[in-house]
Every structure is written in C-alpha cells, then in structure tokens.
Amino acid sequence: MAEVYPWQAELWRQLAGRTRHAHAYLLLGPAGIGKRDLAESLRALLLCQQPAGLEACGQCKGCHLLAAGSHPDSFELKPSGDKKSVGVDDVRELIGFVNKTAQLSGRKVVLIAEPPAEDMTLAASNALLKSLEEPSGDTVLLLLSHQPSRLLPTIKSRCVQQACPLPDPATSLAWLAQALPECGEVECRELLSLAGGSPLTARSLQQQGVREQRALVVDGVKKLLKQQIAASQLAEAWKNLPMSMLFDWFCDWAQSMLRYQLTRDEQGLGLEDMRKVVQYLADKAPQARVLETQDWLLQQRQKVLGKANLNSVLLLEALLVRWASLPGPG
Template sequence: MAEVYPWQDDLWQQMAGRAQHAHAYLLHGPAGIGKRALAERLMASLLCKQPAGLEACGTCKSCLLLAAGSHPDNYILEPEEADKAIKVDQVRELVSFVVQTAQLGGRKVVLVEPVEAMNINAANALLKSLEEPSGDTVLLLVSHQSSRLLPTIRSRCVQQACPLPGEALSLHWLATALPDCSAQERVELLTLAAGSPLAAVKLQAQGVREQRAAVVEGVKKLLKHQQSATQLAESWNAIPLLLLFDWFCDWSSLILRYQLTQDESGLGLEDMRKVLQYLAQKTTQEKVLNIQDWILAQRQKVLGKANLNRVLLLEALLVQWASLPGQR
C-alpha cells in the first residue's frame, strides 16, 4: 500500500473523488512531499475491482497483483538508472502497452516519474499517447520541476499542484519520522530540505548535517586563507554537487537580502549568519549578483546531467567566493 501523508487529505479527496477521471494527470510540486505516494495511491484505487469508498480494497485480484508487482494493466516508467534520462526506447515500449487491450477488462494505469527526466525525443514520443490514449487508460505523470517540461506535455494533462505542507504540520510529522533527532535538529533539517518533510528524512539518512558542518567550516577557512580552493574542492568529494550549489545559491540570496534590509533574522541558519553578514558588509551587490548568476547557470548544468569536471567546477566556485570580500 502507498504511504498516506496527512497533508495530502484535501488533495486526495479532490483527485480520487472525481466522478469521471481525465486521461492524464500531471502531479507537480517540490520534491520530497509525497507526490509519488499520492500517484501510487490513486493508481491502486483506479485499478481496484471493489474499492472501499475512495480507497483500493487491498484484497481483490487486481490489488493483489498490483502489490506483487505483476499487474498486467499497470505500467511504471522511470529512469533505468538513478538520475539518468528516460530514453525514447523506453517510451516506445510504454506506447506499445497503452495501445493494448486491458487484460483484466478494466482500466490501464501508467505512472511516469519524474516526467522531466525524459529527453526531447522521449517527450515527443509520449505526446500521441497523451493526446489520444487507447481505451480506458489513465496516465499519472509526476514532476518535481514542471517548468522543464515541454508546453505540449503540460497542455495535454489535467495539472494538479501539490503544495508544500505547512511548517507546523511538517514538524509534527517529523517528530514521529525522526524520533532520535531533537526539535532543533528537525527544524534545521526541514530548513535544509526547503520545507519538504520527506526530503528532510532523506537528508538525515545521508548525513547532511555532518556534510553541512564540514562545508561551513571549509568556507570559514577559505575566507581566512587557511585552506585553498583546490584543497576544499577535493575534500568535498563525497558531498552531492547539487547540494553544494543549492547552499551557495541560498547563501548568495541571503547576502543580497541582508544588504537590502539589514535584517539579521533573515540570514538563514545560525551556522552561517556571521559569515554572510561579514560578506554582505565587505562586498558589493554587483559582485554578489554576478556570482549568483554564475552559480545558477552551473546549477542548471548539474540538473541537466552535463559532463562536468567536479573538482574544477568547485574550485571555480570557491575562487569567486573567496574574492567577495574585496574592494567595495
């Protein structure tokens, strides 16, 4: 059975309670809020032969086959390897499934996640099935970055926004999910996860607080000329590249905010407040804007799975960061 999250109650009633279902849904929103679980829950309900209200019964033949991963009218499309693209050949196999007759005489349900992982050829191959799916087929597309999708993909789906849960609800859920963490640690994890509770749990499992501490200490040593950009870049080899760029992008934004407002409470987590305040006072808005533009451009390359030299990229980032406290 798919996980059920308390912040999805209204979404679930809205989607599962439809008298007639659309042929394609696009569930979009930030990563780490349970969109995949919501899609799987809806998938089970749509395939169930004797649903109990809005929920799948869990005991009919269809539910048992789905639980065993052998339902003939269910198809899940995702990258063959983590963080890789969904290829056109994979989509062609999906299209072949869509045009077949349902073997159990009911619906066919397709789940694609993340849909933005499709390359341009794969996305174009999917368009025909989205426009005219065969028989009683429902396609559930899950996207963490819907802005990266072709407009033609978005326009062929009923778009369902999945917003972040409120902080209080997220922290209440995290108290159960991460009972060994203190209340302050859970707040920090949720902040690092940009408010996504499931992402906070994942970050805790990855040791993100320890990684963050190492990066913060390294940045301080860099600014004090106690460690070189090259040494730091090599020492951060185990830290995800996207995570590093997210942090530096966030820090540049916080510097700009402080330069405009002089509000110390808006400097983010405690670990970098003094550093960011110092940089805000020692550099110009123009320099911060320039490095932020550069960080955002490189971050897009990382998201696009570009073939990058990790150490050289980080070294370039750190050299620019070290140059911030210069002449105003």
C-alpha cells in the same frame, strides 16, 4: 500500500472521489511533498477490483499483483539500462502497453514518476504526445513534475494539471517529529529549512547524513576565508559530496547576502551555522561582486542539474576561488 499524508487529505478526497477520471493527470509541486505516494495510492485505487470507499481494498487479485510488482495493467516509465533520462525507445514500450487490452479490471494505469516527466529527452516527450492525446481504451496516465516550467507546453495542455500542496511549517514539523523521533525540534527545523520546507526530503536528508555534511562544508568555508586552507585542497576534500546540494547552499548564501545588503534584516541571514559568515561577507563584499557571483552560481547550478559532463573538482575550485575573493575593495 502507499501513504496519503495529512496535508494531502483534501486533495485525495477530490481525486479519489471522482466518478469519472481524466485520461492523464499531471501532479505538480516541489520534490519531497509526497506526490509519488499520492500517485501510487491513486493507481492502487484505479486498479482495485473491490475498492472500499476511497481506498483500494488491499485484498483482491489486482491489489496483490500490484503489491508484488507484477500487475499486467500497470506500467511505470523508466530509463532503460543505465541511462539517466527516458528516451524514445522507452516511450515506444509505453505505447505498446497502452495499445494492449486490459487484462483484469478493464483499466490500465501508467506512472511517470522517477525520473519526473521533465527529465525525458525532447524526442521522448514528443513521442509521448500521441498517447497523452488519445490513449487507447480506459488508460489513465499519472505524470509527476517537480519543475513544470521545463515541460513541453503541449504535454501540459494534454493533462489535467493538479497542484499538490506544500504543507505549512507546523504540519511538517509535527510529521517530521514522528518520522524522526531521534531528532529534537531544533534538528527538525534545520532539516526542514535545508529541504526547502518539503518534509519527505527533510527525512531523506537526515538518513543521508546531511547535517554532518553541512558541518563539514561550513567548517571548510570558514577555514577558506581565514586562509587556513587552499581552494584546491577544499575542492578535493568535497569531491564526493553531492554537487547539486553544494550549489544549492552557495546559491542560498549568496541570496542571503544580497537580501541583507538591501534590507539589513538579520532575520534573513539563514541558518545559525552560517549567519555570522554571511553577514561578514555581506558587509565586506561589494554588491556588484555578490551579484556577479550569484549569476555565476546559478549558471553552474543549471549545468549540474542538467547532468552536464563536468569536472567536479575543477568546478568546485572555481567556486571556492570566487568565494574567497568576495571580501575586499570593489
């Protein structure tokens, strides 16, 4: 059974307490705040044959089949084969499911979660519109989106849009302390900062060894600025690190530099491991050069997020050459 997290309690009461449900919900919010678990809990409740208040009973035939991944009235839209995005053929399979008659409780549920709805191809998004507008029978579609700005307006307009809350820092830290008992408060705060405040992402980052990866990257940046290592060598050493993570960090450091240049507020210099470096670069780099670097970083980050076919080593080398050239006269 999926978990409903403490920061979702009020939202869950609103969703689960409905006497009539919309034909499509669009759950919006940043990754790592529990939208998938919320959607799975709602799916379980909708397919349960003997719900106990606001919870699925966990004992009926429907609950057992759902737990086993074989419920005939549940469908999850995923890319076929080794594809990264949902395509038209995948949506056609969904349409076939929607057009069938429910076999157990009279209701069917579709989950579009991983990848999130915005990662569908344009053709797949257009193919989905008919099912969103006029789903067959008592069908409920549950769509998740981390970046709703990337969704077609026509998809958003056909769903009940539900913003999902990002927990406040105190709630996140309390939950993270229980989820990661091996980490102290300082480590939990660092993880939460690296995760943009999303507690589930913070837990995942710890499991992926992100703090060790971060230490490796920070050490490399310092050596690069001291001319103790070449950009090409460092790019080769980093080629197996997650590219999106690296660009997130460099974008954040560039933004912190600009903020410090404008405000001289040392509280905005970010995590302790890079504060002195960011402050040094902010003092030494012309603001126009920092702005130009930030624009370049954002453009390349968009390509990375869009899964463009990139040569990671060459891209990292270009990034590091730019970074090494930040300090100096304008």
